[in-house]
Each structure stands twice: as C-alpha cells, then as structure tokens.
Amino acid sequence: MTLQKRIMQKQILQNTALWAIVLVLIGYVFCRPVYGEGEAVELPALAQQLAGVKLKELPNLVGQLEVAGKTAVVPLFEALLNGDLYYRKVDRLVVIARLSPAGDYQLRDALLVTPLGRAEKKALKKIRISNRVRSGLRDAIARLTLFSDDPTLRRPAVANLFNRLDDDSVALLQSAAARETDTDILATIERALALHTLLVSPDIPAQLQALDKLDGSLEPVVRNRLAALLESTENTGATRDPAVIRKAAAVLHSIHADIEFYEFLETLFFGLSLGSVLLLVATGLAITFGVMGVINMAHGELIMLGAYTTYVVQLLMPDHIGYSLLVAVPAAFLVSAATGIVIERSVIRFLHGRPLETLLATFGISLLLQQTVRSVFSPLNRQVESPSWLSGSLELNAVFSLTYNRLYILVFALLVFVALLLVLKRTSLGLQVRAVAQNREMAKAMGIRTDWVDALTFGLGSGIAGIAGVALSQLTNVGPNLGQAYIIDSFMVVVFGGVGNLWGTLVGSFSLGIVNKFLEPATGAVLANILVLVFIILFIQKRPRGLFPQRGRAGQS
Amino acid sequence: MKPNNWAIKPKKLATKLNKLASKMAVALSSCLLSVVVCAADTIKVGVLHSLSGTMAISETTLKDTVLMMVEAQNKKGGLLGKKLEAVVVDPASNWPLFAEKTRELLTKHQVDVIFGCWTSVSRKSVLPVVEELNGLLFYPVQYEGEESSKNVFYTGAAPNQQAIPAVDYLKQELEVERWVLAGTDYVYPRTTNKILEAYLKASGVSEKDIMINYTPFGHSDWQSIVAEIKKFGGAGKKTAVVSTINGDANVPFYKELGNQGIAAEDIPVVAFSVGEEELSGIDTKPLVGHLAAWNYFQSVESAANADFIKQWKAYIKDDKRVTNDPMEATYIGFNLWAAAVEKAGTTAVDTVAKAMIGMTAPNLTGTTAVMNRNHHLSKPVLIGEIQDDGQFEVVWETEWVVPGDAWSDYLPGSRDIVADWVAPIKCGNFNTKTAKCSGQNY
Numbered sequence: 001m002t003l004q005k006r007i008m009q010k011q012i013l014q015n016t017a018l019w020a021i022v023l024v025l026i027g028y029v030f031c032r033p034v035y036g037e038g039e040a041v042e043l044p045a046l047a048q049q050l051a052g053v054k055l056k057e058l059p060n061l062v063g064q065l066e067v068a069g070k071t072a073v074v075p076l077f078e079a080l081l082n083g084d085l086y087y088r089k090v091d092r093l094v095v096i097a098r099l100s101p102a103g104d105y106q107l108r109d110a111l112l113v114t115p116l117g118r119a120e121k122k123a124l125k126k127i128r129i130s131n132r133v134r135s136g137l138r139d140a141i142a143r144l145t146l147f148s149d150d151p152t153l154r155r156p157a158v159a160n161l162f163n164r165l166d167d168d169s170v171a172l173l174q175s176a177a178a179r180e181t182d183t184d185i186l187a188t189i190e191r192a193l194a195l196h197t198l199l200v201s202p203d204i205p206a207q208l209q210a211l212d213k214l215d216g217s218l219e220p221v222v223r224n225r226l227a228a229l230l231e232s233t234e235n236t237g238a239t240r241d242p243a244v245i246r247k248a249a250a251v252l253h254s255i256h257a258d259i260e261f262y263e264f265l266e267t268l269f270f271g272l273s274l275g276s277v278l279l280l281v282a283t284g285l286a287i288t289f290g291v292m293g294v295i296n297m298a299h300g301e302l303i304m305l306g307a308y309t310t311y312v313v314q315l316l317m318p319d320h321i322g323y324s325l326l327v328a329v330p331a332a333f334l335v336s337a338a339t340g341i342v343i344e345r346s347v348i349r350f351l352h353g354r355p356l357e358t359l360l361a362t363f364g365i366s367l368l369l370q371q372t373v374r375s376v377f378s379p380l381n382r383q384v385e386s387p388s389w390l391s392g393s394l395e396l397n398a399v400f401s402l403t404y405n406r407l408y409i410l411v412f413a414l415l416v417f418v419a420l421l422l423v424l425k426r427t428s429l430g431l432q433v434r435a436v437a438q439n440r441e442m443a444k445a446m447g448i449r450t451d452w453v454d455a456l457t458f459g460l461g462s463g464i465a466g467i468a469g470v471a472l473s474q475l476t477n478v479g480p481n482l483g484q485a486y487i488i489d490s491f492m493v494v495v496f497g498g499v500g501n502l503w504g505t506l507v508g509s510f511s512l513g514i515v516n517k518f519l520e521p522a523t524g525a526v527l528a529n530i531l532v533l534v535f536i537i538l539f540i541q542k543r544p545r546g547l548f549p550q551r552g553r554a555g556q557s
Numbered sequence: 558m559k560p561n562n563w564a565i566k567p568k569k570l571a572t573k574l575n576k577l578a579s580k581m582a583v584a585l586s587s588c589l590l591s592v593v594v595c596a597a598d599t600i601k602v603g604v605l606h607s608l609s610g611t612m613a614i615s616e617t618t619l620k621d622t623v624l625m626m627v628e629a630q631n632k633k634g635g636l637l638g639k640k641l642e643a644v645v646v647d648p649a650s651n652w653p654l655f656a657e658k659t660r661e662l663l664t665k666h667q668v669d670v671i672f673g674c675w676t677s678v679s680r681k682s683v684l685p686v687v688e689e690l691n692g693l694l695f696y697p698v699q700y701e702g703e704e705s706s707k708n709v710f711y712t713g714a715a716p717n718q719q720a721i722p723a724v725d726y727l728k729q730e731l732e733v734e735r736w737v738l739a740g741t742d743y744v745y746p747r748t749t750n751k752i753l754e755a756y757l758k759a760s761g762v763s764e765k766d767i768m769i770n771y772t773p774f775g776h777s778d779w780q781s782i783v784a785e786i787k788k789f790g791g792a793g794k795k796t797a798v799v800s801t802i803n804g805d806a807n808v809p810f811y812k813e814l815g816n817q818g819i820a821a822e823d824i825p826v827v828a829f830s831v832g833e834e835e836l837s838g839i840d841t842k843p844l845v846g847h848l849a850a851w852n853y854f855q856s857v858e859s860a861a862n863a864d865f866i867k868q869w870k871a872y873i874k875d876d877k878r879v880t881n882d883p884m885e886a887t888y889i890g891f892n893l894w895a896a897a898v899e900k901a902g903t904t905a906v907d908t909v910a911k912a913m914i915g916m917t918a919p920n921l922t923g924t925t926a927v928m929n930r931n932h933h934l935s936k937p938v939l940i941g942e943i944q945d946d947g948q949f950e951v952v953w954e955t956e957w958v959v960p961g962d963a964w965s966d967y968l969p970g971s972r973d974i975v976a977d978w979v980a981p982i983k984c985g986n987f988n989t990k991t992a993k994c995s996g997q998n999y
C-alpha cells in the first residue's frame with residue numbers, strides 16, 4: 001500500500017468518523033423524545049441532586065428544576081417550602097414525608113407523589129432551606145400555578161406576579177387573562193395589566209383608561225407605583241400629560257380614603273378583640289368580686305390553671321389537636337371551679353366580711369398555686385398548640401383582614417357572657433345567688449343554704465376564669481406567671497364597669513379595649529396603658545361606683 | 558428545727574467546738590498574714606445566677622454550666638494543685654439582692670472569681686460591690702456596651718458583635734431599605750436601638766425609613782403593632798424588623814406575624830434575645846425562617862462543639878436539653894480564667910486580671926477567642942435562620958473574629974471614648990480627644 005493510499009484511507013476514515021458524529025448529533029436532535037418524555041429522563045436525576053445540596057447552590061437547582069419539570073415539580077416545590085421534603089439516609093432518595101398519626105413518617109415519591117411506605121424520623125434527613133430559597137420557590141410556584149385548574153391556587157399566583165410587575169410577569173398575566181374564567185381573579189389581572197399600561201404605554205387615552213380601572217384598587221403595589229409616579233413628575237419634571245397626573249392624584253387620593261376607612265375598621269376590630277380578652281378574664285371576677293364581694297387575688301392563677309388544663313388535654317390527645325380545645329373548655333371549667341370551691345371552703349369562708357384579710361390570704365394562695373405549677377410542670381413555658389382552624393386570617397380585601405384566633409375568641413367571649421347571664425337570670429341557682437348577694441340574712445330566713453350557695457358561686461366565677469385560660473393559651477405563653485399579667489386588668493374592668501353589674505363588665509371591657517387600641521398607634525403601647533389607667537383613676541374619682549352602679553339596698557351595703 | 562439535732566452529747570459538742578475554733582483561728586491568722594490571698598485548700602468559684610423568680614428560666618442553665626466546668630476542671634486535677642469549689646448563691650431575680658449576694662460571696666465565702674448576672678440591671682447593681690471589694694466578675698450575656706470595669710470581663714457580645722453585623726447582613730444580603738426597630742422598654746433595647754439608629758442614619762437611611770417601637774415587658778396584644786409593621790413594610794421597599802423584644806413577649810409577637818400573613822421572606826425579623834433555650838418548648842411553626850444573630854449556635858459543626866454538647870447532655874442527664882450562646886460565653890470565660898490563673902500562678906485578682914489580657918481560648922465554633930485590653934472578647938458573629946426543630950441554620954458568618962467594642966463608635970457621647978486596661982492608659986473610660994480618664998468606669 002502506497003503512502004498516498006494510506007493517507008487517503010485515513011482521511012476517509014476520519015471523514016466517516018466525523019460524519020458519524022454529525023449524524024448521531026442530528027439523530028439526537030431530531031429523534032429526541034418529545035419534551036414530556038425527555039423530562040422524565042433528566043428530572044428525577046435533577047431532583048435527586050436535592051439530597052444534601054449546599055444552601056448556596058439550592059436557588060440555582062430550583063431554577064433548573066422549574067425549567068425542566070414545569071408543573072410536575074409543583075408538589076415538590078410546595079413540600080420543600082413547607083419543610084416536608086426529606087431524603088432517606090440509606091439510599092439518599094428524595095421523598096416527601098409527612099408525620100402520620102402513628103408517630104412515624106409517611107413517604108411519597110417527590111415527583112410522582114406515589115406512596116413509598118413509612119420510615120422512622122431517624123432514617124430521614126431534612127432538606128433545609130433559607131429565606132432566599134423560600135421566596136424563589138414562592139415565585140416559581142406562582143409562575144407554574146398561574147394556569148392551574150384550581151382558582152384557589154391561581155389567586156395567590158396572580159397576587160404574587162402583581163407584586164413583581166415586570167415584562168415577563170406581564171406576558172404571563174396577559175396569557176392568563178385570555179383563559180381566566182373566575183371574574184374576581186380576572187379583575188385582579190386586569191388591574192395588574194392596567195398598572196403596567198399606565199407605567200409604560202405612551203398612549204394618553206390608554207393611560208387614562210388604565211387609571212379608571214385602578215380606581216379603588218387596594219393592592220399596596222398600586223398605591224406605591226402611583227405615589228412614585230407622582231413624585232417622579234414633581235421632582236424630575238418627567239413628561240407626563242397633566243390630565244394623567246391630575247387623574248392619578250385623584251385616584252391615589254380615593255385609594256387612601258378607602259384605606260383609611262378600612263384602617264378604622266381594623267383598629268375597631270383590634271379594640272373589640274382586646275375587649276373580648278378583658279371580658280373573658282373579668283367575667284369570672286365580676287362574679288367572685290362583683291357579686292360576692294370577695295377580693296380574690298388568686299383569680300389570675302385560676303386562669304393559669306385553665307391554660308395548663310388545655311396543655312394537659314393536648315398531651316392526652318396528641319392526635320386530635322383540632323378537637324382538643326372543645327374538650328379543654330369543660331375540663332378547664334371543672335378544674336378551676338373545683339380549685340375555687342376548695343379555696344372558698346378552706347379559707348375564704350372564714351374571712352367573710354374582712355376584705356383586707358381576704359386580700360392577703362388570697363394573695364398567699366396565688367403564690368402557692370404558682371409555685372405548685374412551677375414544681376409540677378417546671379418553670380419553663382409549656383407549649384400549647386394552636387389548631388389549624390385558629391391560625392391564619394380571613395382576608396376581606398388587600399388591606400383588611402381579621403385573624404381567626406381573635407375572631408373566634410371574640411365570639412367565644414360573648415357566648416360565655418350570654419351563658420353566664422342565662423345561668424344567673426334563668427336558673428334557680430342564679431336566683432339563689434342573687435338573693436344571697438342582695439340580702440344574706442333574708443335569704444337565709446327563706447331557707448336558702450347560703451354556705452352552699454357561696455361555694456357554688458365562687459366555683460362558678462373560678463370556672464369561668466378557667467375557661468378564660470383556655471382562650472388565653474391560644475394568645476400568649478402558658479407559664480406559671482400567666483395569671484399575674486391579667487389580674488390588674490380584670491380588677492380594672494370590674495371596678496370601671498361597676499361592681500356587681502355584669503352589663504357594666506361587658507361595656508367596661510369593650511370600651512377600655514377600644515380606647516386602648518385607638519390610643520396605641522398615636523402614643524405607643526406603653527403610654528396607651530398608662531393613659532387608660534389615669535383615665536380610670538379620674539373616672540373613679542367622679543363616679544366611685546363605676547359606669548353602672550348597683551342601685552337599691554344591695555348597692556348601699 | 559428538729560429537737561433531735563440538739564441531742565449531741567456534751568463531750569462531742571465540746572470537741573466539735575474545739576475543732577471549729579481551731580479551724581477559724583487558722584483561717585483567720587492565714588488571712589491576716591497574707592494580705593494577697595487567703596491560703597485556703599481550695600479555690601472558690603462563686604456562682605451568682607438567679608435560681609428563682611422570673612430570670613430563673615435562663616439563669617439556672619448558666620449555673621449548671623459553671624458547675625459542669627468546675628467538675629471537669631477538678632477531674633483534670635484542679636488548678637495550681639488545688640481543687641475548685643463552687644459556691645452557689647441565689648439572688649432570686651431581685652436586683653438589689655444581687656449586690657448583697659456579691660458582698661456575701663466576696664467577704665463571707667472569700668471567692669476567687671464570680672461567674673454571674675444576666676440582665677444589665679443586675680450587673681449594674683453588682684458593679685460597685687466588685688469594684689469596692691476588688692473582686693473578679695465574668696459576665697456571659699450580650700449587652701448594650703457603654704461600660705468597662707477593671708473588675709469585670711465581658712464574654713457576651715457587645716453591640717458591634719451582634720446588632721451591627723446583623724444590620725449589615727440584612728442590608729447587604731437581603732437588600733433591606735426600611736427598618737423597624739422593635740424592643741421591650743428598658744435599658745438594653747433602648748441603648749441598642751439608639752446605636753442602630755445612629756448607624757443606619759450614618760449609612761444613608763433616611764428618618765422616614767426607620768420606625769421605632771417600644772412595648773412593655775410581657776406584652777401580649779401585638780395586633781396593632783404588627784398591623785403597623787405590615788403597613789410600614791407595604792411601602793414598596795424591602796423591610797426588616799430588628800427585634801430587641803425580650804423574653805416571653807416574643808412568642809405572641811411571632812404568632813401574630815404569622816396570623817396576619819407576614820412570612821419571614823416578606824418581612825424578616827432578626828432577634829438578639831431568641832436562642833435555642835427560648836425556642837425549646839414553644840411551637841416554632843410561626844417562627845421558621847426568621848433570624849437571630851449570636852456568636853454561637855448549637856447547630857455549628859465543630860469537634861469542640863460536639864464534645865461540649867455531649868458533655869452537657871451527660872452532665873444534665875437529659876438528652877433533650879439544648880446549648881446556647883451565653884453557655885458558650887460562660888465556657889470561654891471559665892477557660893480563659895483557668896488559663897490566666899495557671900499563667901499567673903495565683904488567684905490574686907490583680908495578677909489574674911493582668912494575665913487575662915491577650916489570653917486566648919478556643920471557642921466552640923472552631924475559631925479562637927481573644928481577651929482584649931478593654932476586657933471584651935474577640936468572637937465571630939453568626940446569623941442563623943430558625944428551623945422548625947428549634948435549631949438554627951447558619952446563613953451567614955463573619956470571615957474573622959470581631960473584637961468587642963465597649964464604647965460604641967456611633968453614639969455621640971461615646972465616640973471618642975476607649976477602654977484600655979493596659980499601662981499607660983489603664984482606664985475603662987479614656988477620652989482620646991482630651992486624653993483624660995474620667996475615672997468612672999461605668
């Protein structure tokens with residue numbers, strides 16, 4: 001073989017190899033499976049990289065997953081966002097794990113969401129995320145769920161895109177608008193697009209039209225952008241049509257007026273809510289102090305016992321946290337009422353008619369109860385869980401929402417109040433209680449066992465304190481000092497409302513709550529408290545018997 | 558009092574009394590003879606932490622930490638050939654009682670060193686006593702600064718080792734432009750917020766982008782404040798809350814944030830008083846993603862930390878107990894003191910205090926803590942995100958250790974003041990402009 005031939009052969013070989021490579025590449029490009037199947041090849045591998053990923057590399061990986069998986073990764077993203085994404089230590093398989101009632105974890109495939117059996121907590125390692133990853137995930141989920149069939153998913157998606165209005169999100173929103181069926185969501189999308197038009201369109205009639213659409217829109221982004229627009233024309237003299245400027249100012253003004261109105265409602269709700277807490281803690285005292293005349297310094301500790309009862313009930317039924325509060329209410333009533341009856345029988349009845357001694361004795365009892373709780377449960381605060389129906393808020397619009405826990409407690413306080421009123425007005429026990437309160441000797445002469453009535457009345461007041469404790473366990477810390485924070489408030493309300501008058505307690509607690517909350521934004525929380533106290537002191541100077549003084553003989557004694 | 562106790566036979570009583578008298582005589586004479594140090598056969602370590610009252614929750618842990626360190630040191634053979642003996646007193650969260658108990662420790666028990674205090678007000682109450690009786694106090698909690706005493710070593714963070722790096726982190730990493738400074742109404746939050754406000758303004762943040770809010774101790778109705786924060790944060794710029802809210806008030810605050818729909822990625826809260834101990838036993842769901850700035854987290858992976866956690870859990874006999882930053886500060890303080898005593902060869906306060914300066918000890922996060930001339934430590938600063946198991950995930954840390962600054966550079970009154978306990982200055986309150994020492998150390 002000549003050299004030439006050899007070289008030629010080599011060239012041919014080389015050429016063939018080259019062609020082969022080109023052909024393979026072309027083949028790969030053309031014969032590659034359609035997109036849906038392609039993702040099936042690389043997506044699990046990508047998802048698998050989540051196992052043990054460094055926090056710094058996570059945002060990048062999330063981006064890749066979004067591109068590769070599209071809507072298929074939404075369950076995975078949501079699990080990651082909620083802290084439900086783990087990997088198995090044995091094979092580093094990324095799984096979605098949720099705590100099962102049995103105490104172990106139920107596993108599901110991270111992508112296919114098919115069950116994968118169970119595992120102990122020890123066998124799993126959590127994939128941890130940071131705030132940066134969280135907000136990235138939120139955005140990604142918004143982009144991916146914008147076209148979902150479920151309107152409850154589309155709503156937050158639209159809200160998210162509205163907040164980050166740029167060319168990409170506008171394009172997404174435009175295509176979403178075309179297929180949106182829910183009028184409410186469609187209106188939000190239109191507002192978002194109108195805002196975009198206003199900001200970028202050179203066409204003045206279009207800008208004016210956009211402003212029409214934006215009138216009354218409460219999203220913070222709208223008023224921020226409008227304010228920025230007005231400010232920029234003022235400062236830099238940007239070229240904007242005066243008609244547009246005038247209209248924008250008018251729209252902004254009306255938005256602000258709307259917001260002010262909702263803020264007023266919100267403050268009113270805060271006041272009512274604070275009032276409802278005051279009502280709950282004071283109602284029991286309105287019975288023991290108002291009706292019986294016992295200065296019970298251990299009232300706060302009876303509230304605390306109610307809160308601890310809630311804790312114990314949750315310990316006993318860990319799988320049914322949602323119902324635990326329903327069980328806790330009667331349980332707390334019984335525990336606190338029993339404690340109250342014991343206190344009355346063992347101490348208070350011997351001090352009848354000696355208020356100073358009663359005060360000191362009950363103060364001692366309050367310290368005793370605190371220390372008992374400290375010894376039994378430890379001085380640390382105990383964890384009382386909030387059922388899911390008590391978390392979150394009822395969103396009425398973009399600026400006005402009511403938190404569920406406060407809302408339920410408001411309703412609950414009123415229910416307790418009505419129930420107590422019925423007991424006092426409609427039952428024979430209530431009749432006897434009122435009789436003893438009005439004239440002990442006469443009641444005795446009529447054959448009422450005043451001793452027995454005293455004990456039951458004190459038990460009733462204490463039991464209601466216990467119920468207040470259940471409600472407070474949802475708002476504040478459950479610890480040995482819980483009661484101390486509320487004892488002054490309860491006395492304040494009862495004295496302000498008028499000793500011995502339940503309606504006075506109702507009006508007193510709500511008015512104090514509302515006054516406090518309207519003062520707070522202006523003066524700060526510390527000064528608001530002081531001002532309310534000063535107000536009450538002055539008020540008592542003028543009307544020593546409170547808002548609704550008891551009239552007649554009982555009032556004189 | 559049981560009557561049985563008095564039924565000691567007269568002879569026995571006499572011998573007992575004799576023994577006691579001779580012991581006292583020995584102790585007394587030795588004390589009279591050597592002014593510098595009382596030749597006792599043990600080195601006494603005073604522990605001044607509240608074991609009852611409101612602060613007991615936090616301080617009991619530190620008492621146990623000191624006791625654990627003493628036990629470990631004794632296993633290693635003690636110090637200078639002597640055993641260590643812990644003297645525990647209970648100041649019961651009562652500030653004036655702190656001063657009385659300090660006097661008791663220094664005069665009656667003649668302790669060589671005191672580890673103690675948590676709140677600033679308790680430290681301020683102890684300060685005149687340790688200075689008068691020339692005692693030695695190790696203070697292990699983060700505080701507002703503006704102090705440096707000859708007799709106190711501060712092993713917790715000064716504001717520039719916690720608050721300022723936290724603000725830097727929010728600014729640089731999270732691009733925060735609006736600031737809510739929320740705190741409980743007392744000295745630490747007020748001073749810290751004053752420093753932060755000056756720092757933010759110096760770095761170009763305008764007045765209207767800072768909101769300052771104070772609440773009473775144990776505040777539980779956060780509705781309006783959280784609504785205000787929400788409104789403040791809805792103005793289009795990234796907003797963060799810098800929280801010096803203390804103790805129990807934190808849980809209702811975070812709960813209200815969660816209920817009003819403010820997530821950590823919208824408005825992050827960075828706290829200086831929320832650590833592992835505070836998070837144990839509470840429902841952490843509403844806190845996940847919020848931040849805390851400390852010099853130590855239990856979750857930091859280092860050999861020293863793993864050993865420390867193991868030692869702590871074994872000592873306290875409870876696998877669920879956590880470790881926290883003030884515990885690390887106590888650990889560093891104890892080790893520094895032990896090393897200084899070894900170096901000085903005595904427990905005499907002045908000699909040990911001199912030996913302390915420049916002393917180094919490994920901290921639990923893998924670097925080395927140095928005691929500076931202003932009696933403050935150089936330590937790394939870490940920012941962690943709260944996880945749902947009550948632990949922190951470190952998201953940021955300083956590259957080097959940060960020296961603690963006793964007198965803040967951002968307050969007009971203390972800008973020119975430095976603390977330097979080495980000759981020729983030897984002053985906790987030295988004005989560099991007038992070159993004068995005011996003589997007052999706090």
